[in-house]
Amino acid sequence: MIINHPLLGPRDSQEFTYLGDASLIDRPDWQAEDAVDRFYDYLYERENPAGEHRELWFHEQGDRSWLVVTRNTLTHEITNVELARDVARARGRGK
Amino acid sequence: MSQINRISGGQIDRAKSLNFTFDGKSYQGHPGDTLASALLANGVRLMGRSFKYHRPRGLLSSGSEEPNALVELRTGARQEPNTRATVAELFDGLEAKSQNRWPSLAFDAMGVNDKLSPFLAAGFYYKTFMWPKAFWEKLYEPIIRRAAGLGSLSMEVDPDTYDKGFLHCDLLIIGAGPAGLAAALTAGRAGADVILADEDFALGGRLNAETFTLGDASGADWASATVAELANLPNVRLMPRTTILGAFDHGIYGALERVSDHVAVPASGKPRQTLWRIYTKRSLLCAGATERPIAFDNNDRPGIMLAGSLRAFANRWAAVPDRQVAIFTNNDDGHRTATDLLAKGVRVAAVIDTRADAPRMADCELLAGAEVIDCKGRLGLTSITVRLAGGQTRQIACGALGVSGGWNPNVHLTCHQRGIPVWNEALAAFVPGTNPVGMSVAGAANGTFSTAAALATGAEGAVRSLADLGFKAKAADLPPAEDAPVNLSPFWYVKGASRAWIDQQNDVTVKDVKLAHQEGYRSVEHLKRYTTLGMATDQGKTANMGGLAIMAEMTGKSIPETGTTIFRPPYTPVPIAAFAGRSAGADFRPVRLTPSHVWAAEQGAVFVEVGMWKRAQWFPKPGETHWRQSVDREVLATRQSVGICDVTTLGKIDVQGTDAAEFLNRIYANAFGKLAVGKVRYGLMLREDGMVMDDGTTARLAEDHFVTTTTTANAVSVYRHMEFCRQCLWPDLDVQIISTTEAWAQLSVAGPNARKLLQKIVDAEHDISNEAFPYMACGEITVCGGLRARLFRISFSGELAYEIAVPTRYGDGLIRAMVEAGREFDAVVYGTEALGVMRIEKGHAAGNELNGTTTALNLGMGGMVSKKKDSIGSTLSEREGLTRDDALNLVGFRPVDRSRAFVAGSHFINKGDAANAANDQGYMTSVAYSPNLGHTVGLGFLKNGANRKGEILRAVNPVANEEVEVEVVSAHFVDPEGERLRA
Known part of the structure; x- marks a missing residue:
């Protein structure tokens, strides 16, 4: 597969390592009343869709960017690649 | 004599003769011959014995689809089994042998299988060799392997190299027949980057095999003139002897180039084969078609x-x-x-x-x-x-x-991305359905069989593919050519036939297919696996359609309703050696050497692989005949005076920024915010699920500058995790990290004389006395007269100890300087074994204990998980089940009978209980012989172990059927009060 890195252009997927669902960005608040349940869901209750999937890839043998790659798990078509940092900020994460 | 069946004409060079042997008999052929054509010319029709029934077999085909003529090529270490004679290019001195026959091809003792055929029908193995289970390994499998084996391996190391390469192009054209050549001309003249690959050594495809003319020229002459023009275009790469073996995601194709299979020994510096990965913007499949047989008795x-x-x-x-x-x-x-x-x-x-x-x-x-x-x-x-x-x-x-029986378009590569071919009634064949993204198909592969149509569709295909890329290509001007329509009436097998072969490679007959159907195998995929139809080196290229047609007839369905098996890569067999490439033997993976490696090798150190690292395991001295002698000496000398060890392999991560302390606070379970500049702290890192991920020390060199260490094994994964936290969880923290593992050579100096030794090399202006540089201090210093260095007063051994780091290129100099400085203290250099012994004596957890299933509580460090702050894993570390009263605790063990030894992996069972899983009390993780105590010591996880000191248990090793009585003790066998490391 080829991942079109937002900074570096098309790179072979062999340069990357894979983590999983991009919802791992949405780490819960540790001070919430039900923090244990929220963390449990965050860690274990994830979708495994046959189709479009937003997932985290790490450019380990490249510039060490974490990317959010939107990939169809049935066809491997990649429709979007974003810097995970930008995605995290857009989802309200900061310091 | 010889070449009795050589006729006139042909594209062989009769001026030169090539000598070769087949089953020891000498023959002659010519350049341009394959082994198959040369054997035919010499009157040889019998070339092999069949897989199961050992029936005499000759050539079915002239190409890579060949099921029968499988031969062993070459001898000695270069012997290669299961090669199709039809694709083996003849060279002078080729030695070939037939396979699967004994004692000879003409008289094969296993031919008796043919007489036993009523008992060897479809599913024979499944039905016969079912039980008893124990017979499989000892009896059935060896017999079956001997009787039904194909070629044999030389069992010698392949002396040739295999390479890998990467290519990029606008248009990959697969197949250099009329369609492929017309496409290449069109695209090449338009200036596109073109790769034209063909499995044959002569480009031209069927043009070389037919008598058609293209304009005024013979097909072969037009092909060679076209190839000559293409060879002169700098933007066209011609790749003969190259099979495109698979179509992968995003326009990536795999290709195997047989660089040197057509010569006896590869030329100097040349690989035997190269496995290419080709990145394409577009591809055009011009793979032609494969003829199919008609089955009749004894066909x-x-x-x-x-x-x-x-x-x-x-x-x-x-x-x-x-x-x-x-x-x-x-x-x-x-x-x-x-x-x-x-x-x-x-x-x-x-x-x-x-x-x-x-x-x-x-x-x-x-x-x-x-x-x-x-x-x-x-x-x-x-x-x-x-x-x-x-x-x-x-x-x-x-x-x-x-x-x-008609021709099947070679649709294989169109199926590699799950494309399903569609049935064409007029051709009675499957043609491409959905193609992989970026691929189009032209010529016979697309079901347009005439030469004129192949030329035209090839040129059009190139124009269309290039138009997508913004090229304005003009179809090459093409000569007039044969344009006969396909006239065919489907006919698969002669009715009433029984021993009519559908799949010659797997000895599957019409009757076997029918039998499989009677026994309930209705799906094509099941039929394939039950009868083995379509398996092995030819993947049923000539057989699948026949089997499918019979299945359709039996089920009363049409062929497209019956379906087709999915074609998967590779198109033709690829040697494992080609996949391995140069990653073989010592080059299997990269080797990382420590900065003291050269020195250690000079001392005759024994090395051990730790991931990719080679580390000194121990340093044998003259007279030492057993590793324990060396290790015991290294341990004792270190604890009595001083020892030096290269610890460069520990991961080092440089953490900088105004939020660096806050970042560390969040990735470590314990607090880092208040760590003073010039101090080091032990850090425990959890995974988000609450399990321990890694541990190490972190030194604060400045307000906004930390150096953190990881275990050797987790250096990569911890860095990856820290980047994840930094970029995905807290993107606005002002913190930058970088791995500096290989930037610093780091040596540990441990033992009562460690400071004295260091004072000899640390420059005098740096005071490293106990008062000025106490336990857990760190600082930037200079050594040996001005060389910048970092000093950390940390201890893994439990002794007064330091780790000293210098830029990697000075690592060799540093070890030599330290050894020289240590001479007056009888300093030793110790390896990983002594390192391990001392950390077990001290009760420090390492990889054996941080095994991914243990928590801070298990390790006796539950109190370190701060509840005053958020950190990765802190919330889920409180999960029910991870905090139970009888949780495993890390404790020490010693044998009740001090002369006895036990092994890591032993499970603890209470005295009097049966040794089974229900009574399991925990397990031993690390064991060493302690030369200081004079007996074996162990670390292990024991249920409620913290409260069971003094108890006697059994350490049971069911694998060796041994058990040893052990006493639960503190994990700190040496200096439990920690006085030495503060001395």
Whole structure:
């Protein structure tokens, strides 16, 4: 597969390592009343869709960017690649 | 003598002769020959024995689809089994052997299997070798392997290299027949980056095998003129002897180039084969078509081959299996073979055409509406039995029979991304359905079989593909060529036949397919696995359609309703060596060497692989004959005076930024915010699920600058995790990290004389006295007269100890300087074994304890998980189940009988309990012989272990059926108060 890195252009997927669902960005608040349940869901209750999937890839043998790659798990078509940092900020994460 | 079946013409260089042997007998051929064509020319029809029944077999085809003529090429370490003689390019000195026969090809003792065939039908192995289970390994499998094996391996190391390469192009053209050449001309002239790959050593495809003219030129001459023009275009890369083996995601193709298979020994510096990864913007599949046979009784006799192959051997290689042939066909194309052979002076006894209205096309007898129903000739065809249209039978003498059941487009690569081919009724064949993104198909592979159509669609395909990329290409001007329509009446097998071979490679007959159906195997995929139809080196290229047609007939469905098996990569077999490339032997993976490696090697150190690292395991001295002698000496000398150890392999991560302390606070379970500049702190890192991920020390060199260490094994994964936290969880923290593992050479100096030794090399202006540089201090210093260094007062051994780091290029100098400085203290250099012994004596957890299933609580460090702040894993570390009262605790163990030893992995069982899983109390993780205590010591996880000191348990090792009584003790066997490291 080829991942079109937002900074570096098309790179072979062999340069990357894979983590999983991009919802791992949405780490819960540790001070919430039900923090244990929220963390449990965050860690274990994830979708495994046959189709479009937003997932985290790490450019380990490249510039060490974490990317959010939107990939169809049935066809491997990649429709979007974003810097995970930008995605995290857009989802309200900061310091 | 010799070459008795060599006829006139052909694209071989008769001016040169090539000597070769087959089963020890010498023959001659010419440049341009394959092993198959040269053997045919020499009158050899019998080339192999079949897989299961050991039936005599000859060539079925002239190409890579060949199921029968599998041979061993070359001898000694270069011997290669299961190679198709049809694709083995002849070279001088080639030694080839037939396979799967004993003692000889003409008399094969296992031929008795053929007589036993009623017992060896479909599913025979599944039905017969079922029980008892123990018989499999000892009895059935060895017998089956010997009897049904194909070629044999030399068991010697392959002396040749195999390479890997990467290519990029605008347009990859797969196949260099008329469609591929027309496409390459079009795209090449338009200036696109083109790769034209073909599995054959001669580009041209069927143009080299047919007598058609293109304009005024013969097909072969037009092909070579076109290739000559392409070779002069700098933007076109011609890749003969290269098979495109698979179509992968996003326009990536795999290719195997046989760089040196056509020479006895690869030229200096050349690999035998290269596995290419080709990145394409567009691809055009021009892979042509494969002819399919018609099954009739004993249709596997040597001399019976595909009609198009018979014609290819005659036209391209000037070789025939016999001077008297016959043709059996259901379509017009079969008649061409008769016409071409007649033109070469070969006698064609008859053309037998299943169609009652068959046209008369060749100048020989035509038997319309007739079928070949059987044949004779044990080791080679002598005659065929024909059932005439009227029902009477007739014997026709012939030594070769060309069979044509029509042609199947080579759709394989269109299926590699789960494309399903679609049925074309007029061709009675599958044509490409959904193609992989970026791929188009032209010529016969797309079901357009005439030469004119192949040329035209190839050129058009190139124009269309390039238009997508913004090229304005003009279709190459093409010569007029043959444009005959396909006339065919589907005919798969002769009714009433029983021992009629559908898949010759796997010895599957019409009867086997029917039997499989009777036994309930209705899906094509099940049929394939039950009968093995379509498996092995040819992947059923000539067999699948026949099997499918019979299945369709049995189920009363149409062929497209019956389905087709999915074609998967590789298109043809790829040696494992090619996949390995240069990653073989010592180059299997990269090796990382420590900065003291050269010095250690000079001392005769024994090295151990730790991931990719090679680390010194111990340093044997003269007279030491057992590793324990060396290790015990290193441990004792360190604890008595001083020892030095290279610890560079520990991961080092530089953490900087105004939020660096806050970042560390969040990735470590314990707090880092208040760590003073110039101090080091132990850090415990959890995974988000609450398990311990890693541990290490972190030194604060400045307010906004930390150096953190990881275990050797987790250096990569911890760095990855820290980047994840930094970029994905807290993107606005002002923190930057980088791995500096290889930037610093780091040595540990441990033992009562550690400071004295260091004071000899640390520059005098740096005070490292106990008062100025206490336990857990760190600082930037200079050594050896101005070399910048970092000093950390940390201890893994439990002794007064330091770690000193210098830029990596000074690591060799530093070890030599330290050894020299240590001479007056009898300093030793110790390896990883002594390191391990000392950390077990001290009760420090390492990889054995941080095994991914243990928590801070298990390790006795539950109190370190701060509840005053958020950190990765802190919330889930409180999960029910991870905090139970009888949780495993890390404790120490010693044998009750001090002379006894135990092993890591032993499980603890209470005295009096049966040694089973229900009574399991925990397990031993680390064991060493302590030379300080004079007995074996162990660390392990024991249920509620913190409260069981003094208890006697059994350490049970069910694998070796041994057990040892052990006493639960503190994990700190040496200096439990920690006085030494503060000294």
